[in-house]
Amino acid sequence: MKEDFLHYLWKFKKFDTLNLQTVQNDPILILKTGDYLELAGPDFFNAQLIIGDQKWAGNVEIHLKSSDWYVHGHEKDAAYENVILHVVWEHDTAIFRENNTEIPVLVLKEYVSPEMIKDYKELMVPKSWISCENQIAEIDEFIFKNWMERLFFERLERKSKFIYELLEExxxxxxxxxxxxxxxxxxxxxxxxxxxxxxxxxxxxxxxxxxxxxxxxxxxxxxxxxxxxxxxxxxxxxxxxxxxxxxxxxxxxxxxxxxxxxxxxxxxxxxxxxxxxxxxxxxxxxxxxxxxxxxxxxxxxxxxxxxxxxxxxxxxxxxxxxxxxxxxxxxSKAFIDLIIINTIIPIQFAYSSIRGESISEDLIALMLEVAPEKNSIITKFESFGITSKNAFETQTLLQLKNEYCNNRGCLKCGIGVALLKSN
Incomplete structure (x- = not known):
């Protein structure tokens, strides 16, 4: 079990939300799960809950075990004083605020279906290459295309960091x-x-x-x-x-x-x-x-x-x-294609970003004209039924493999989330 699975469960409310209780036996009603910002501090900001008879607005922190609160040193960090609920998989110790009031705890595993846990474990079981290799070709085309666009611009943002460093230098x-x-x-x-x-x-x-x-x-x-x-x-x-x-x-x-x-x-x-x-x-x-x-x-x-x-x-x-x-x-045209992918598109993106201009559609249109790259990663995706018709698609697959699949980031991946939802 990994903490990012708990983040996924809470974010999408993939558990029985009708009969929630804290370990202190107070009923919980989720009005808003909060914003998952993945920044320093609590996991979810600006959540809204009714615990017992009291409405709360604040932050939610998630751990595998309650004691991880102390392992991570949250008791010394003022950013965690506004935590209104501690969501855990296993409860092994009480957690207190600076004013000695106990933070309410929700033990999530008591409300997650065995089927959801089974689907998660099947997705996360190491495969020969990627976790969803037997299911990726079945993903809804609309979901896949939207995720590819996100991956494309993530890749451009990563490439732009080097350009901004050069610009400063x-x-x-x-x-x-x-x-x-x-x-x-x-x-x-x-x-x-x-x-x-x-x-x-x-x-x-x-x-x-x-x-x-x-x-x-x-x-x-x-x-x-x-x-x-x-x-x-x-x-x-x-x-x-x-x-x-x-x-x-x-x-x-x-x-x-x-x-x-x-x-x-x-x-x-x-x-x-x-x-x-x-x-x-x-x-x-x-x-x-x-x-x-x-x-x-x-x-x-x-x-x-x-x-x-x-x-x-x-x-x-x-x-x-x-x-x-x-x-x-x-x-050669093949070499110019590499220059387009690795030089022209990134510098156009970086330049427009600094100027506050949006040229997203132009960049995608340009990449759709460029022939698909040929390498071992693209060939492997083809063996799973994912074929690429242009460089836009090959660039997104490289980003998917290198930044998500290789890091087992299934629960941060649009494809992984879609597979769990469909199951």
């Missing part, structure tokens, strides 16, 4: 924030942190000034990745190296190399040399990228903005000194 410069975010996502999981370090090490004012000459941008990015700190006979390498150290001297920059970038296990088109060249060409092509990104509302327009490739040298190279067959190496 970069003196409220949204262009600089976007540059860091784009760089990080160009590096994917393997080189993301390295690319982010490179982007943060170069003041964006320098990127602005040098963006008209793509070789200078490549020099700054490849140099920051410590890919120019060697001796090679390659002419392009020598030119970038000269530019890099010239720019360091020109702008009085320190040689702050990022953690080593990785080539291992990457397909050649994802080599850091290729991705950094594409990033340089993107900022060479769009000097005011943020103002363009923030107003984009269709996938087609985003594809057009990110329709860039590498510099001529990299069309027949993946690494310095090693020629390869010529290839344009344009940014």
């Amino acid at each position: 970069l003196n409220q410069d949204w262009e600089a924030v976007l540059f860091c975010l784009v760089a990080k996502n160009f590096g994917l999981n393997t080189n993301g942190n390295s690319f982010l370090q490179i982007a943060k090490s170069i003041p964006f004012s320098i990127i602005r000034k040098e963006s008209f000459e793509v070789e200078n941008l490549e020099a700054l990015l490849l140099g920051g990745a410590d890919l120019l700190n060697a001796e090679k006979e390659d002419v392009y390498f020598a030119d970038l190296k000269f530019r890099y150290f010239y720019l360091l001297h020109k702008y009085q920059l320190d040689k702050n190399y990022a953690e080593p970038v990785q080539f291992f296990k990457h397909r050649p088109d994802n080599f850091p040399t290729i991705r950094l060249s594409q990033l340089a060409n993107l900022y060479n092509k769009h000097q005011n990228l943020f103002s363009k990104i923030i107003s984009l509302k269709s996938v087609k327009d985003i594809y057009n903005v990110f329709n860039v490739s590498v510099s001529p040298y990299w069309q027949n190279h993946y690494m310095f000194d090693k020629e390869s067959p010529k290839k344009a190496k344009s940014i």
Whole structure:
């Protein structure tokens, strides 16, 4: 038995509410269960109850055992002085307020049906992957869609925290924030942190000034990745190296190399040399990228903005000194989809939130245009009958799995609650 099950029972009154009595034998009538805010302090605020002949307004605290009151140190916390009812599963000790009056106690297990407990235990029994894997496909479509929308914006709020941290660090410069975010996502999981370090090490004012000459941008990015700190006979390498150290001297920059970038296990088109060249060409092509990104509302327009490739040298190279067959190496639509999911949508959401604007429908509409992601989590949901037609749906499933299923948060999940209610 877990405390969140008791919260669920009280919040939705999933027990016999007609014959309630305190352990002191006073009848209880619930007028209002209170607000479940999940904040510090009592579990439910502003409840209204009639206990005996007295009407009470105040807070309700819930524990598995009465003695948990003392285990959690509530007797020392003034926030609990206004508790009008202590709801417990087992009563093992009396609890008193500071003025020595006893807090009324309701033993909830005496009023919960065996069927409800059975349903709860079945839901919470560890399954091979998620608790509701045998029932999730049966959830009402309307309930599922509403919950997916909630999950989508929860995920965006989580991603926005990183954006707000960058915004604070970069003196409220949204262009600089976007540059860091784009760089990080160009590096994917393997080189993301390295690319982010490179982007943060170069003041964006320098990127602005040098963006008209793509070789200078490549020099700054490849140099920051410590890919120019060697001796090679390659002419392009020598030119970038000269530019890099010239720019360091020109702008009085320190040689702050990022953690080593990785080539291992990457397909050649994802080599850091290729991705950094594409990033340089993107900022060479769009000097005011943020103002363009923030107003984009269709996938087609985003594809057009990110329709860039590498510099001529990299069309027949993946690494310095090693020629390869010529290839344009344009940014693929699949890669742009990842940028939409992990960069464009989050920064549009964060920017609109700070400005107090609501663009929820626009963001959902944009995500509905993006192809669904392919990974092990999405594939596993498919095996349970949950198929995704777009990135909006895959993002919600990732949020569901990572934040709810993995943490056994069934009673905070719209799907888990719906299953218990239906049973």
